[in-house]
Structures are given as structure tokens and as C-alpha cells.
Amino acid sequence: MFSIVLKTYAGLATERHALTVQSHVLKVGFEEDTVLANALIHACARCGSIALSKQAFDKMGSHDIVYWNSMLKAYAMHGQGKEVLQLFSRMDAQPDGTTFVVLLLACSYAGMVEEGTKIFETMSNNHGIAPQPDHYTCMVDILGRAGRISEVKELIVKMLMEPDPVVWSALLGGCRKHGETKLAKLAAVKVKELDPNNSLGYILMSNIFCTDGHFNEARLISREMEGKTVRKEPGLSWIEVVNLLHEFVSRGQQHPEREAICARHE
Structure with missing residues (x-):
């Protein structure tokens, strides 16, 4: 019950409620329950209190990989890339695929390009973990944000599987930031082919055209969305x-x- 309530408050991102549940968890002596401890770390991080997440993490005498991943993700959510890498260096559990997704996300959020590239390489070379679509998406985002579009293209070509819509969307975002209109068109076509009801490809391409002053092309995309009844989810x-x-x-x-x-x- 406590776990379900914590997940709910994590979605609402209300620290006051998360604190209330935490106090009840401590009162009844459930603070060392595995499921609850992880839910508490996540909820406190979502509610903006990384200090409370660390407090919940530190209360556990021993940590398995799930605990480590939860705390790494808490730091990553707050853009604390250096703290993520420092915590990773202290890990006494074998990292898994989720660990490396979190590490790469942290590097992406913090703009740590070289660190992210090194982590991606050591994932398979040192830990024997083959990159999955989520790992490739993170690397495309890291390199795309930094404007290293040629490296992104090489990475996509070398992927061990066909790029999914999320990979192409990450490339599209990088193209938008750095004005790579030609490559953005290819990425947008791929997104629309693989996930025709997703508005992201349409919206990003429309924004690229508007930035370049090609308003007629942007209007055509809006009409295409209307014709296919694709709707943008409101923020x-x-x-x-x-x-x-x-x-x-x-x-x-x-x-x-x-x-x-x-x-x-x-």
C-alpha cells in the first residue's frame, strides 16, 4: 500500500505528501523494505528533494543493483552528472543495462560528452553488456546536443539493430538545435514511418522549418497532421x-x- 501511494505522489511531485508517507513508513518500521526503499528514493527525487533520496539510500545497510540504480537515477534527474559518476565509482554491485542507461542519461543532461562516450565504450568492452536501443538513444542525444552530427550518423550505421522511432527522434532533436535541415528531413520521415501517430516528428520538423524561415513548409506539415488526425499532447x-x-x-x-x-x- 505504501509503495502504491509513494508512486502516486511521485507522479504528482508533491514533497509534502511524500514526507508524510515517509514518516508513516519509519513509524511502522518498514524503512528497510526493498520495494518501499526504492519507491521512497524515486518519490523524493521526483518531488525535488535529492537530500531525502540520499537519506533513504543511506539508511539501507546493504545495497543491491536496484538500490544503486535508483540513487543514480535520482541524481541524474536533478542534472547532477558529477555526483552520478562519483556514486558509480563507489558501486559494490555488478552494473546492468539499466545502470548504463542512467549513466548515459546523466551525461546527456549535464552535457558531459567525453564522459558519456567513454561510458558507452566501456559498457561492452569492460562489462560485457551489449548496447540496446535505449543506450543508442542516449548516445545519439549526447552527440546531437554537442553538434557532433557526423558521429551520430556513424553510430546509427553501426547499430546492432534497426533504429527505432526514439533513436530517430533524438537525432531529429540534435538536427533542430544545430540547423541540420537535410538530415532532419530524413529523421522525420523515419519517425513518421515507424510511429505515424506520434506528433513529435511533425512538431520538430515544423519548428526547424519555422526557424529557417520556411513557413510554407511548416504549414504543409500542420495540414499533414490534420489530414492524418495526429494531435500534439498538451504540455x-x-x-x-x-x-x-x-x-x-x-x-x-x-x-x-x-x-x-x-x-x-x-
């Missing part, structure tokens, strides 16, 4: 004020106190 944000969660949609008109909020910020 949401929320904030807790006086024990009440307020949810906002970009340019949304539905919040009951919208006029008062807008008047306050004029």
Missing part, C-alpha cells in the same frame, strides 16, 4: 498552493481563477 504544469494542486495548460483558458492570475501578473 502541463502544476503547482501546489495551500494544500491544493493547480494544473495549467499552455495558453489554457480553463483555470477558474485565470483572470485573477493574469491581472496579478500584468
Whole structure:
């Protein structure tokens, strides 16, 4: 029950509620339960308190790979790439594929290109773990963000399996950032072929055209989305004020106190 509640509060990202559940867990003496400890590390990290995640991690006398991965992910979520690598260097458990996904994500978030490249190489060379699509996606993102598009192309060619839509989407994101319109078109076509109902490929390509001033091409993409009934999921944000969660949609008109909020910020 505690685990389910913690997962719920992790989704809502409300620290106050996570703290309440944590206090109950400590009260009934479940703090060393494997499932609960991992749920608590994750929930506290999602709620913005990396210190509480570390506290839950440190309370465990021994750590298996699941604990290590949970704490590594907590640091990665907060963009603390150096802390991730430091914790990894202290691991006394055999890393698995999930460990390396988290390490590569941390390097991507922190812009640690050389470190990410080295980790990707040692994953198979030193640990005997063959790269999976998630690992390739992280590397495409790391190199793409850094503008090393030629290396991304080489990596995709050398993949041990066919690139999936997530890999092509990561490439598309890198192309958008660095103005690689020609390669972006290829990536967008691949995304639409493999996942025709995913709006991401359409949106990123439209943004690239708009950035380049090709507004007619951007309008054609919007019409293509309409013709295929592909819809973009709206971005949401929320904030807790006086024990009440307020949810906002970009340019949304539905919040009951919208006029008062807008008047306050004029």
C-alpha cells in the first residue's frame, strides 16, 4: 500500500505528501523494505528533494543493483552528472543495462560528452553488456546536443539493430538545435514511418522549418497532421498552493481563477 501511494505522489511531485508517507513508513518500521526503499528514493527525487533520496539510500545497510540504480537515477534527474559518476565509482554491485542507461542519461543532461562516450565504450568492452536501443538513444542525444552530427550518423550505421522511432527522434532533436535541415528531413520521415501517430516528428520538423524561415513548409506539415488526425499532447504544469494542486495548460483558458492570475501578473 505504501509503495502504491509513494508512486502516486511521485507522479504528482508533491514533497509534502511524500514526507508524510515517509514518516508513516519509519513509524511502522518498514524503512528497510526493498520495494518501499526504492519507491521512497524515486518519490523524493521526483518531488525535488535529492537530500531525502540520499537519506533513504543511506539508511539501507546493504545495497543491491536496484538500490544503486535508483540513487543514480535520482541524481541524474536533478542534472547532477558529477555526483552520478562519483556514486558509480563507489558501486559494490555488478552494473546492468539499466545502470548504463542512467549513466548515459546523466551525461546527456549535464552535457558531459567525453564522459558519456567513454561510458558507452566501456559498457561492452569492460562489462560485457551489449548496447540496446535505449543506450543508442542516449548516445545519439549526447552527440546531437554537442553538434557532433557526423558521429551520430556513424553510430546509427553501426547499430546492432534497426533504429527505432526514439533513436530517430533524438537525432531529429540534435538536427533542430544545430540547423541540420537535410538530415532532419530524413529523421522525420523515419519517425513518421515507424510511429505515424506520434506528433513529435511533425512538431520538430515544423519548428526547424519555422526557424529557417520556411513557413510554407511548416504549414504543409500542420495540414499533414490534420489530414492524418495526429494531435500534439498538451504540455502541463502544476503547482501546489495551500494544500491544493493547480494544473495549467499552455495558453489554457480553463483555470477558474485565470483572470485573477493574469491581472496579478500584468
